Amino acid sequence: MKDIKEFISYNDIFAIHCGISVLEVSPGTATVKMTVQDKHLNGLKLAHGGALFTLADLAFAAAANSRDYVAVGINATISYIRPAGMGDILYARAREIFSNRTLSGYSVNVENEAGELIATFQGTAYKKGSIQTHKRKAGHVHSSDSP
Amino acid sequence: MKDIKEFISYNDIFAIHCGISVLEVSPGTATVKMTVQDKHLNGLKLAHGGALFTLADLAFAAAANSRDYVAVGINATISYIRPAGMGDILYARAREIFSNRTLSGYSVNVENEAGELIATFQGTAYKKGSIQTHKRKAGHVHSSDSP
Amino acid sequence: MKDIKEFISYNDIFAIHCGISVLEVSPGTATVKMTVQDKHLNGLKLAHGGALFTLADLAFAAAANSRDYVAVGINATISYIRPAGMGDILYARAREIFSNRTLSGYSVNVENEAGELIATFQGTAYKKGSIQTHKRKAGHVHSSDSP
Amino acid sequence: MKDIKEFISYNDIFAIHCGISVLEVSPGTATVKMTVQDKHLNGLKLAHGGALFTLADLAFAAAANSRDYVAVGINATISYIRPAGMGDILYARAREIFSNRTLSGYSVNVENEAGELIATFQGTAYKKGSIQTHKRKAGHVHSSDSP
Incomplete structure (x- = not known):
């Protein structure tokens, strides 16, 4: 899983722009981290x-691409449970709920350092093909490329 | 609606960080804009x-707070339809689907300059109280503050 | 579109059990109808x-199967807006939001006779193949068959 | 929890019409059961x-009303994972994900006898008030009454 972790860490510019780092990727799971800074705040000075x-989406994308195929996000749902503020260290952990021939589903929990649930997220991904096929074309594919 | 437009434009730091500008807010609707730049790209060089x-969330937050009460997002769903790439100018337009005593719902379309649908988004907001009440406390409230 | 309308009307036993009738199916759209009866009520004597x-799901399934391929529902979201009670005549109208090579998306509005919105529904379908292929196997396929 | 179990078992006519029985309700959780019969089938002879x-919705409603307040569903999402057919015995188990002053969220797994996941469901409920208040008005309230 070193591949997908490194690929995202160096190539997902929006994730870097948002200060998100990938901590761990295993087959079907991933953990990512973000410390709430000024740049993440909304008008009420809470995490946007x-x-x-x-x-959450980054954990989803990492987990969905943790096996020997390339997957793209097709839709996702998020529920906001508890606000997060400046300095809070947030972790998003994705786990695979199902995986069939063409689709896979992931559940992601966003928690703070105290283990309190900040948000829950569910994402569905579409499997585009083997990594080999895609590497020949354009590199890894993940969230929000169209199926 | 000048209030909410200006409030978001100057106080929503994450929106500013993401290069999103609020074009218009009317009772129940809002339009926001983002030109896809380097910082928005994922590993495949598509908009993340x-x-x-x-x-889409910013259009939702602006529309949900376009009347005389303060509303916070409780959950949202997004479907990715078509990829967007470098230089694409994207517009998100929110419209109110319903509004009752405690809740309101919005549908947001994200389109490119050619009017092609990039993503659809649905968000539900909870009404926390009058703007007056909240101004006395903490200023406007929007997305991802807890109900 | 006579095919899919008749197919559902005679073969979708749960739809018949629920007293739902298919009024119209055109490429990408469908309208279905249900009059709220005793059997539809929950503990508060409102439509369940x-x-x-x-x-809503039946309108989605009909619209998703209104072209020359077979599609199965993969996920759906519903928002409850306004209660419906005994005797209310409800219409669900589905329209296609997008359709690409493998997926399609539909938005469904459930309204009463007064045109008031009772619920909104979004569904995503996966295209399994041509109707010809499937007819040889098992007849039409729709909601909740696995991709 | 005998109250809510009995209330649903005898008063939720649509649940009875669908052959669903409530097995267990505890604070924040509920389990319900349905054996797939003819009446549940779609045009492909799979569970509709x-x-x-x-x-899933019934497990959600039972869990959301398992404490000393009345709650109504405001929205829900379902993902179809694996088909179910005639004779399959299905269980839906709801567990509370969060509960704050005004809202609560539940995750429901639908599984067959072999423990295979058939569908996942997430529902959000709005707390209308204490059971006492509502008993004086109209009896228990659950899914799809408007907030």
Whole structure:
């Protein structure tokens, strides 16, 4: 899983722009991390819904691409449970709920350091083909490329 | 609606960090804009799912707070339809689907300059109280503050 | 579109059990109808969330199978907006939001006779293959068959 | 929890119409059961998406009303994972993901007798008030009554 972890860490520019780092990727799971900084805040000085979504989405994308195929996100749902503020260290952990021939589904929990649930996220991915096929074309593919 | 447009434009730091601008807010609707730049790209050099979500979420937050009460996002769903790439100018337009005593719902379309649908988004908001009440406390409230 | 309308009308036993009739199917759209009866009520004597979902789901399934391929539902979201009660005549109208090589998406509005919105529903379908291929196997396929 | 179990068992007419029985309700959780019969089938002779949703929705409604307040469903999402057919015995188990002052969220797994996942469901409920208040008005309230 070193491949996908390194690939995202160096090539996912929006994740870097948002200060998200990939901690761990195993077959079907992934953990990513973001410390809430100024740049993540909304008008109320709380972590922005878009920043929380992006954190969860990255865990989803890493987990969905943790096996020998390339997968793209087709849709996702997020529920906001508890606000997060400046300095909070947030972890998003994705686990695979199902995986069949063409689709896979992931559940992601976003938690703070105290283990309190900040948001829950569910994402569905479409399997585009083997990594080999795609490497020949364009490199890894993940969230928000169209099926 | 000048209030909410200006409030978001100057106080939503994550929106500013993502290069999103608020074009228009009317009662129940809002339009926001983002030109896809380097910083929005994922590993395949397409607009990141998190950036598309954030764009749609901002239109949702603006529309949900376009009347005389403060509303917070409780959950949202996004479907990715067509990829967007470098230089694409994206617009997210939110419209109110319903609004009752405690909740309101919005549908957001993300389109490119050619009017092609990039993503669809649905968000539900919870009404926390009058703007007056909240101004006395903490300023406007929007997405991802907890109900 | 006579095919899919008749197919559902005679073969979708759960739809018949729920008293849902298919009014119209055109490429990408469908309208179905249900009059709220005793059997649709929950403990508060309002139309049950499951009955409203089933009504919307049938419009989705009909619209998703209105072209020359067979599609199966992969996920769906419903928002409850306004209650419906005994005797209310409800219509669910599905329209296609997108359709690419492998997936299609539909938005369904459930309204009462007064045109008031009762629920909104979004569904995503996966295209399994041509109708010819499937007819040879098992007849039409729709909602909740696995991709 | 005898109250809510009995209340649903005798008063939720659509659940009875669908052959769903409530097995167990504890604070924050509930288990319900449905054996797939003729009446649950779609045109492919598989359990209908609407029947699977209704099963999950009932577990959600029971869990959401398992404490000393009345809650109504505001929205829900379902993912179809694996088909179910005639004779399959299905269980839906709901567990509480969060509960704050006004909202609560539940995750429901629908499984067959072999423990295989058939569908996953997430529902959000709005707390309307204490059971006492509502008993004086109209009896228990659950899914799809408007907030």
